[in-house]
Amino acid sequence: MLPFSKASEITTRCGSCPIRFNAVCALCSPDELSHLDTIKSYQTYSAGDQIAWAGENMTHVGSVVSGVATLSSTMADGRRQMVGLLLPSDFLGRPGRDALAFDVMAATDITFCMFRKPDFEQTIANSHNLGRRLLQMTLDELDAAREWMLLLGRKTASEKVASLFVIMARRNAALQRHTPTGEGIFPLYLTREAMADYVGLTVETVSRQISALRREGLIELRDHRFVHVPDFERLLQRSAQEVDGGSLG
Amino acid sequence: MLPFSKASEITTRCGSCPIRFNAVCALCSPDELSHLDTIKSYQTYSAGDQIAWAGENMTHVGSVVSGVATLSSTMADGRRQMVGLLLPSDFLGRPGRDALAFDVMAATDITFCMFRKPDFEQTIANSHNLGRRLLQMTLDELDAAREWMLLLGRKTASEKVASLFVIMARRNAALQRHTPTGEGIFPLYLTREAMADYVGLTVETVSRQISALRREGLIELRDHRFVHVPDFERLLQRSAQEVDGGSLG
DNA sequence: CGTTCTCTTGACTCATCTCAAATCTGGTGG
DNA sequence: CCACCAGATTTGAGATGAGTCAAGAGAACG
Numbered sequence: 182m183l184p185f186s187k188a189s190e191i192t193t194r195c196g197s198c199p200i201r202f203n204a205v206c207a208l209c210s211p212d213e214l215s216h217l218d219t220i221k222s223y224q225t226y227s228a229g230d231q232i233a234w235a236g237e238n239m240t241h242v243g244s245v246v247s248g249v250a251t252l253s254s255t256m257a258d259g260r261r262q263m264v265g266l267l268l269p270s271d272f273l274g275r276p277g278r279d280a281l282a283f284d285v286m287a288a289t290d291i292t293f294c295m296f297r298k299p300d301f302e303q304t305i306a307n308s309h310n311l312g313r314r315l316l317q318m319t320l321d322e323l324d325a326a327r328e329w330m331l332l333l334g335r336k337t338a339s340e341k342v343a344s345l346f347v348i349m350a351r352r353n354a355a356l357q358r359h360t361p362t363g364e365g366i367f368p369l370y371l372t373r374e375a376m377a378d379y380v381g382l383t384v385e386t387v388s389r390q391i392s393a394l395r396r397e398g399l400i401e402l403r404d405h406r407f408v409h410v411p412d413f414e415r416l417l418q419r420s421a422q423e424v425d426g427g428s429l430g
Numbered sequence: 431m432l433p434f435s436k437a438s439e440i441t442t443r444c445g446s447c448p449i450r451f452n453a454v455c456a457l458c459s460p461d462e463l464s465h466l467d468t469i470k471s472y473q474t475y476s477a478g479d480q481i482a483w484a485g486e487n488m489t490h491v492g493s494v495v496s497g498v499a500t501l502s503s504t505m506a507d508g509r510r511q512m513v514g515l516l517l518p519s520d521f522l523g524r525p526g527r528d529a530l531a532f533d534v535m536a537a538t539d540i541t542f543c544m545f546r547k548p549d550f551e552q553t554i555a556n557s558h559n560l561g562r563r564l565l566q567m568t569l570d571e572l573d574a575a576r577e578w579m580l581l582l583g584r585k586t587a588s589e590k591v592a593s594l595f596v597i598m599a600r601r602n603a604a605l606q607r608h609t610p611t612g613e614g615i616f617p618l619y620l621t622r623e624a625m626a627d628y629v630g631l632t633v634e635t636v637s638r639q640i641s642a643l644r645r646e647g648l649i650e651l652r653d654h655r656f657v658h659v660p661d662f663e664r665l666l667q668r669s670a671q672e673v674d675g676g677s678l679g
Numbered sequence: 680c681g682t683t684c685t686c687t688t689g690a691c692t693c694a695t696c697t698c699a700a701a702t703c704t705g706g707t708g709g
Numbered sequence: 710c711c712a713c714c715a716g717a718t719t720t721g722a723g724a725t726g727a728g729t730c731a732a733g734a735g736a737a738c739g
Contacts, residue, residue: 254580256670262583264576275569282573312561319568320524324531326575327513331503333582334511334630338727373686381583386727388687405686405736421505587695622718632696637719654704654718 203270204244208310220300225292232285241295242274248291249370252283263378333381341380342390343420366409452519453493457559469549474541481534488530490544491523497540498619501532512627525551537619582630590629591639592669615658
């Protein structure tokens with residue numbers, strides 16, 4: 182694992198943690214939280230850092246507090262597919278399994294709230310609420326992965342890219358506890374390459390599709406870091422997505 | 431259609447159930463099992479039956495005892511993507527959520543060991559082992575879904591079809607608690623259409639790729655119901671899959 | 680301010696899809 | 710038991726969406 186710096190500045194007590202109500206600890210009682218307080222530690226990585234490699238043994242598991250990380254799978258010849266996008270409150274790691282199945286990279290500077298795996302497994306064994314929440318989150322991720330499979334297997338390039346923006350808009354809105362409608366704006370954490378790996382296209386095709394969406398006024402790029410959506414419903418229609426509101430993990 | 435027995439014949443006490451050691455109940459104690467015995471019921475469906483529709487409220491959750499079912503997602507214009515394949519011991523349903531996110535169909539005649547959802551949720555709340563096993567299984571399914579995403583997003587048609595056979599060979603072997611090597615044979619439950627929905631191709635392309643694999647001697651069809659693999663390692667190589675041994679869910 | 684990396688755009692290629700027709704399979708009724 | 714039919718599968722020929730290769734424009738960084 183790459184070197185990382187202590188994040189003493191952002192260390193907080195669980196009770197006032199920004200991801201308190203969405204993370205794996207969301208269902209924990211005050212007692213359980215104060216136990217977590219004693220076994221947690223913060224770790225930070227810089228944008229671009231490889232956090233872990235597929236097959237590696239993770240000594241820690243934990244939650245994203247701030248920043249974005251990607252999970253991806255790489256083939257022998259270099260083809261790569263992103264298989265997970267970790268935003269604040271998302272959980273990284275597999276209690277009960279040693280080896281990590283996928284590569285983990287920091288897409289932005291990122292801070293994790295980590296637990297040594299044995300500590301966490303021990304805590305799960307004693308805290309019903311922790312395991313219950315982890316199951317909920319894992320089931321949600323599974324649903325998201327399956328929606329993502331529909332995108333990868335059956336959507337056109339144009340639908341894929343529109344869907345990507347729909348997903349990002351939704352996940353961004355979800356962090357602020359609402360759902361996107363009408364006009365909105367969200368940060369674009371991913372490079373063209375990461376987007377291409379997300380939707381199973383080449384960078385060139387992603388770039389062309391983004392240009393097309395801009396020409397049609399479905400999106401507008403601001404500062405190269407933000408996406409402004411004038412009419413979310415129009416984008417949604419272009420994505421060929423059902424209206425329900427999945428949020429891909 | 432593969433032979434199968436009427437539910438009444440296979441109704442058994444949990445202790446002697448064929449999926450006892452892999453299903454969601456695998457970690458349960460004798461006490462817990464005898465409780466499950468009192469709340470379970472068997473349900474059967476015929477090949478081709480739609481077991482449930484996306485968006486529907488499932489009143490029951492449960493395990494496949496024998497037979498095969500598919501989970502799939504359908505777009506408004508009819509495009510369809512399979513997102514899960516349920517074999518014996520796999521679990522269907524989402525404790526804690528009402529609506530089903532995907533369509534469920536019987537690929538062969540199939541028997542489930544079902545629980546009314548409230549009963550099951552109640553039992554989970556009391557039985558640590560049930561929830562623990564469900565979490566394990568869900569995490570495994572998530573890994574499998576993610577490998578599947580690599581297939582959908584980045585593999586060629588030829589690799590996709592070879593991967594499909596690798597996956598089926600592995601899952602079949604896993605049911606008998608071993609891993610495939612060298613020569614082997616397994617049943618082919620899926621139609622060309624289901625295979626196409628699995629790997630995100632058209633039936634024509636799947637058919638062409640199967641013909642190519644046969645010409646090259648990588649597989650051999652027997653009775654149109656079984657696939658004989660003369661050399662599993664050669665097939666594996668063609669699938670461009672890592673050697674580790676995932677088994678897609 | 681040059682160097683490097685990312686992104687965009689263009690021209691062309693090719694893998695997979697589409698449309699169409701032939702063949703095979705299993706089931707049905709005479 | 711056999712002829713026929715409907716559906717599943719295979720195969721062919723041509724169309725096309727996305728990939729590849731290449732060049733130029735923009736940003737980011739020192």
